[in-house]
Amino acid sequence: MAQQPFDPMEYIWERLPKNKDGKTVKYLVGDIPYLYHNGFVDTLKFSYKQWETAFIPFKQTDGTYLLDKPSFFTLRIFRYNGPSHAAFDPAKLRDGAWPDNELEHLYQKSIRPSTSITKEIFWNSVKALKTAGFVNDKAELICNERVRKQLSYLLDKFPSPRRRLEKEVFRIKNARDAGTALQQKNRDASNFVIGKTQKESEMEQFQKLQSSQAAPQAQTAHKTEGEALDLKSLRKPGGKVIG
DSSP, rough: OOOOOOHHHHHHHHHHHOOOOEEEEEOOOOOHHHHHTTTTTTTTTHHHHHHTTTTTTEEEEEEEEEEEEHHHGGGGGBBBBSOBBOOOOOSSOOOOEEOOOHHOOOOIIIIGGBSSSOHHHHHHHHHHHTTOBBTTTTOOOEOOOHHHHHHHHHHSSSSSSHHHHHHHHHHHHHHHHHHHHHHHHHHHHHHOOOOOHHHHHHHHHHHHHHHHHHHOOOSSSSBOOOOOOOOOGGTTTOOOOOO
């Protein structure tokens, strides 16, 4: 029998803590911006205003938002449905001269998706670095450790929602890999016959779905991780429901 397609929204819904009625979930006011700025929403397609407006029909008199399953599924169009990349790392930029046209390419392909700073702020930062002496006789920026640290500061201080998601995926991946390594060590020690648990099978299905649904994208300075994210791990600290 053919296996039914795996639906990430169904996967998320089943794992969200429900209210006492067992049929609804409650979002607090702070959950709305948290979801938007931490990777659930495709922020390149939808503004925060659009995302916020989507919750208006579900607003309660106490300011919270109550959603049943059909209501929750109306949020599907906002969900980021692309691949997870390794977060751009300025520490890997090459030493030496960077002409302005190469800096422009770097900004568009790697820095812009990773930060909320504007293009104007980026170029003002480049100008300040040149004024500080990181420049050659051709007025090209000279990249070294100091310049890389400045770029890292900008990205860490003003990360984009996509960058927050990428770093969270990386954190979860490392935690999962560490757990898998320990589990394998225990299996080997006990002569356990390797097989797939139900949890592992679900995660594999989720990974395949994320991979198959990802739209082809232009090559960037990012490296695709190919890792699916268990979105229940992205809940806001304090046990808030975020979807």
